[in-house]
Amino acid sequence: MPEGHTIFRHARDQNDLFRGERVRVSSPQGRFAKEATLLDGATFRVAESRGKHLFWRFSKLPKPRVVHIHLGLAGRFRRKALSSKPSPNVRVRIEGEDSALDLSGPAICELLTYPKLRKLQARIGEDPLDPEADPERVWAALSRTRRPMGTVLLDQSVIGGLGNIYRAELLFLHRIAPTLPARELDRARFDALWADSVRLLEAGVELERIVTRGQTLEQLRARKRGEGLWIYKRARCRRCKRKVETCTLAGRTLYYCPKCQAS
DNA sequence: TAGGGATGGGTAA
């Protein structure tokens, strides 16, 4: 489930769980065992998200290091009771005073030095969930490329955090043809698109699922399961009832309505 | 019960 809203939510929840606590860190699966030994017993300082990346900072480590996690497609966090036995494929278990958290199947779980962290963060684009995000940088990037909008929206070095569902839904909501060269998008449409990225990702954080049909949070919340999306994985367009088309852009299947998204 | 796709992305070519 991991688009940016999921990662943001994990960071928030993990801060509630562990911030300021001394934690036990282990790697039942073994692939993070050496790193876990270094972290075990340290104080959990903060979890931060940026795009689809998650970072854990600790106090008083022998060497300054940050844990970098990327869930990829299969990665998952599960809250567990302290007394529970982790399943053998758990890459990292972290235990605080009251509860445990298990991470399984991440694409990335590593200890980074600060120079490497900075280098990585420089590659992550503006995150709509970050209050400091600068849409001017996104606008500038769009303005200088002919790459199609369907490609650019998934480019994590331009916007950090949008995944395949939000891509399809945002293009549909703003009636943007997936193949429209980014630099042909006018400023008013871009502003509306960015504002909606912020609004819908924020809603995703609160609702813990992606819902795009509705204006207010309450309208979005009221959508039943299976009713929350406009176009992603649908057979027919909810607006004009025509057959939904698919194409592959940025290596992933994009769903779109050729009639409603004509320009 | 086996197989394949998936809300991802790095790397090699």
Place this chain on the structure above:
DNA sequence: TACCCCTCCCTAA
């Protein structure tokens, strides 16, 4: 662009 990794979950048989 193709391939690979990681795990879960749904579908088809």
